[in-house]
Each structure stands twice: as structure tokens, then as C-alpha cells.
Amino acid sequence: MLRRPLPFLLLAVGLSGCSGGGGVSTASILGGEAAPAPQPGQVSVVADPGERAFHAGAVTARAVRCGYNFDPAMVRSNYLAHEMALGAMPEQxxxxxxxxxxxxxxxxxxxxxxxxxxxxxxxRDIKTELGRLLEGNFEAPKKQVVKEEGLFSGWMDGGGGDTGPSFGSSDWWESQQDKVGG
Structure with a gap:
């Protein structure tokens, strides 16, 4: 009874080393240090004052347009105080x-x-971002795209690359007609 689950258990343990998560890696085997890999769907925050200024100004304008009840002048002054606290110089x-x-x-x-x-x-998006500003979080979120690489990457998406016209498009139907000879 123990013999059947054992191969599956060994296969699962072996494949877990191929995943994007921590655990077994070439760096851990060879003794080197590897930089932590970004996880799929991870959101990284860029600490650029210009992006923060643009983001805060845009969000407050969007919120005013959609009728949210808040004080835009207070958000502006809080944002500028935040930048001063981070060490922005007067010319900046x-x-x-x-x-x-x-x-x-x-x-x-x-x-x-x-x-x-x-x-x-x-x-909904405005409400979320305005809430962050009102809490004092002025960072502009940036979504980081993580491409999966590994043994099984590309199996479900056709392997990547341009493989021709999209299924069901007029170009696709024309290519089907050409294949049939009509």
C-alpha cells in the first residue's frame, strides 16, 4: 500500500524544486547567494518623487470628478509635507x-x-487609490510583469511567439480558406 504513493510523492518533491518559489535552486546547491526572484503577480513600488507627485495629483482630480467627498487641498499639502519629510530640497x-x-x-x-x-x-479603483492617499501612502503602485520560465512554461499558451492570426478573426478564416484551396 505504501509503494503506490511513494513515486507520486517523489515526483511532487522533485517538481517543487522547479517552481518559482524558494527552496532548491542552483545557488543553494552550489553555495552561492541568489537574489530573491519576484513572485508572479507581485506589485513593486517605485520610489520616484515625480511619479508620486503625478499619481497623487491625478488621483485627486479623478476623485473630485467622480464626486468623492474629501479635501483635495489637504491631500496636496499632506503629499508635499511627505516629500519634505523624505528630504526633498527646496528647488525639488x-x-x-x-x-x-x-x-x-x-x-x-x-x-x-x-x-x-x-x-x-x-x-472602485479611484476609491482604493484615494483611500491610500488619505492614509498617507503616496507611493504610485507599479505592476511588475513576471514571465514564468522553467520546464513547463509556455505549454498552455502555445509556447509564445507569433503563431499567426487570432482564432476566429477574418484573417484566420481567410487562412483556413487558403488551406482548403477555396
Whole structure:
């Protein structure tokens, strides 16, 4: 009874070393140190003052457009105080104020021109980002794309690369007609 599950257990343990997670790696076998690999779907935050200024200004403009009840001037002053606390120099503060204002005014103008701007999905995103700003988290989130590499990568997506027209498109139907000779 123990003999049947044993091969499956050994296979599972062996394949776990091929996964993107920690555990067995060439660095752990050879004694070197490896940098931690980003996990799929991981969100990394970029600490760039200009991006933070633009993000904060854009979010406040979007929130005002969609009718959220908050004080945009308070968010602006809190953001600028945050940058000062991080050590921004006076000349950099002027640029950050300008970036914030340009982002806020530009997004407000663009969003104001769109009568259908406040969709359900957009208002959910705005609510999340505005909440972060009101909590004092001014980092602009950046999604990091992680490409899976390994023994089984590409099996379900056709192996990557351009394999021709999309299934069901007019180009695809034309290629099928060409194959049949019609």
C-alpha cells in the first residue's frame, strides 16, 4: 500500500524544486547567494518623487470628478509635507508642486470632457487609490510583469511567439480558406 504513493510523492518533491518559489535552486546547491526572484503577480513600488507627485495629483482630480467627498487641498499639502519629510530640497519641492498641479489640472480637464467617465470599475479603483492617499501612502503602485520560465512554461499558451492570426478573426478564416484551396 505504501509503494503506490511513494513515486507520486517523489515526483511532487522533485517538481517543487522547479517552481518559482524558494527552496532548491542552483545557488543553494552550489553555495552561492541568489537574489530573491519576484513572485508572479507581485506589485513593486517605485520610489520616484515625480511619479508620486503625478499619481497623487491625478488621483485627486479623478476623485473630485467622480464626486468623492474629501479635501483635495489637504491631500496636496499632506503629499508635499511627505516629500519634505523624505528630504526633498527646496528647488525639488517647486518641481513636485508643479508636477502635482499639472497632473491634477490635466486629468481634471480630460475627465471633465467625458460624460461617462465615472464607471463602476473606475470608481472602485479611484476609491482604493484615494483611500491610500488619505492614509498617507503616496507611493504610485507599479505592476511588475513576471514571465514564468522553467520546464513547463509556455505549454498552455502555445509556447509564445507569433503563431499567426487570432482564432476566429477574418484573417484566420481567410487562412483556413487558403488551406482548403477555396
Amino acid at each position: 519641492m517647486g518641481k513636485l508642486q508643479q508636477t502635482y498641479d499639472v497632473a491634477h489640472n490635466g486629468v481634471a480637464k480630460a475627465a471633465g470632457a467625458d460624460a461617462n467617465y465615472c464607471t463602476d470599475r473606475r470608481t
